[in-house]
Amino acid sequence: MSRNGHLRSTAPTSHEARPLPSLDHPGLSDARLLPDAGFAACWDAVVLPDGDKNRIAQTVAAGFVLRRSIAFERLPLHGVVLLVGPPGAGKTTLARGLADRLAKLISGAGQFAYLEIDAHTLASSSLGRSQQAVQQLFDTTIGEAAAGGPLVVLLDEVETIATDRVQLSFDTNPADVHRAVDAALIGLDRIARTCRDVLFVATSNFPTAIDGALMSRADLVLPVDLPTLQARKDILADTITALAKAFPRARRLLVDDLLDQAAAAAEGLDGRQLRKVIAAAAGRSAVSTVDPGEITLDNLLVAIGEAARGTP
Ligand SMILES: Nc1ncnc2c1ncn2[C@@H]1O[C@H](COP(=O)(O)OP(=O)(O)OP(=O)(O)O)[C@@H](O)[C@H]1O
Ligand SMILES: [Mg+2]
Structure with a gap:
């Protein structure tokens, strides 16, 4: 409430920095505004075969622009990019650098924010409650940030949150794990349909362990291999x-x-x-x-x- 009794808008003015969720939110390991100097350094540091970096950045940026302008029913882009490859090949570094690059390439879209999700904390800290935690993560943490403007979300080691349900046995995995994967996919779908300014960048060492429904939602699957x-x-x-x-x-x-x-x-x-x-x-x-x-x-x-x- 302002001094003259009017409700203050939650949308930041051009002089106000965009608010970010606190890192107390379960599953959230980083939140920052973009562009970011540290992430620009990631982009510079990551080495891919000739021309690949720019091609990736431009393809992702083109998808982002298209999603903003064309209805989901006509162009079902989910805004999900999946980076797959062996450990230490640069997936996380590339994802962070790509977030910075996108914010620079689409500079007219407004202030970008970035969230990084550590799915491990969701799965372990809330045993038996992971469905609820995943729901809260997508609907509240990511959903509210997405309502505030363009957003990049890193789902690092995504197989933890979107484990292939076909390979899960109900004997060794509680039904809650299945429900948590369902919740992640429902959350992703809802955001894909309602917030067209969100890009999810997911990484994985184990593409075969990722649920097929997530794989099919990826607009782009990019292999990140060992360096040539x-x-x-x-x-x-x-x-x-x-x-x-x-x-x-x-x-x-x-x-x-x-x-x-x-x-x-x-x-x-x-x-x-x-x-x-x-x-x-x-x-x-x-x-x-x-x-x-x-x-x-x-x-x-x-x-x-x-x-x-x-x-x-
Ligand atoms: N292609 C690359 N070019 C330059 N540096 C790289 C490359 N790959 C890895 N590195 C360096 O190695 C370190 C680890 O990279 P990163 O964490 O991005 O790998 P990752 O593929 O996400 O690994 P993991 O699957 O184990 O999470 C970083 O310091 C990064 O700079
Ligand atoms: Mg990584």
Whole structure:
């Protein structure tokens, strides 16, 4: 209520930041406004085969624009993008970066917000009550945020919330798990029909464990695979460039031949492992332990070899 007794509108004015739900909401692990500098860094850091990143961003943005203008009955886009691939391939990083990119590409739609859902907390913290928790998540937490303007929702590791009901046995899984999956799909459908400015980005390592009804609602299923030779080289170069900002001697390692050798040796490593080998390499000598800029190529290759064999 304002001082002169009028009810104050809940819609933010152009000077007011859009309100975000508190992180006390069950299942919600992050809420922020977009664009976001941290997410822009995610977009810059994630390396995909040539041209893929821009194609993905533009396809997602085109879907978003179409959904705003054409009725669901005519163009049944649910606003669901599914990123599938092995662990450490960059799905979550890509999803966060994509949220930032979308907000920048569709800058005329108003202030974007971003919510990240951690389905694990929903499933475990509310055993026996997960259906209710899922319903509340979609109807209240996501629904209210969606009513406030354009929204991107990350459903990380979505198989937790949309487990394939066909594979669930009623003997080992309480009926509540089945009902929770139903609730997630009903919630998703309701938002897809009523809030045309919402994009769900879902990620999964286990596409075969995802309920078929969710798969069929995905407008786009994008494989995010282990990095190619060129991508491995780019990821190593990016990590060493970051290292050199703090430890300038690392600049020595930014040589084409040397990066080619390291990238070839790193076949089979995921993006997460690739970035971590820098720390393992630094720990291999007393000098580079104190100044990681002093990592030698030999130690980098040994660390890569150990990571590739899975031995520390
Ligand atoms: N393709 C890539 N390009 C650049 N960095 C990457 C890539 N893949 C992974 N990384 C780096 O590895 C780390 C882990 O990535 P991320 O969490 O996005 O992977 P994920 O596919 O979501 O893994 P998980 O399935 O285990 O959740 C991040 O620091 C990220 O920057
Ligand atoms: Mg992830």
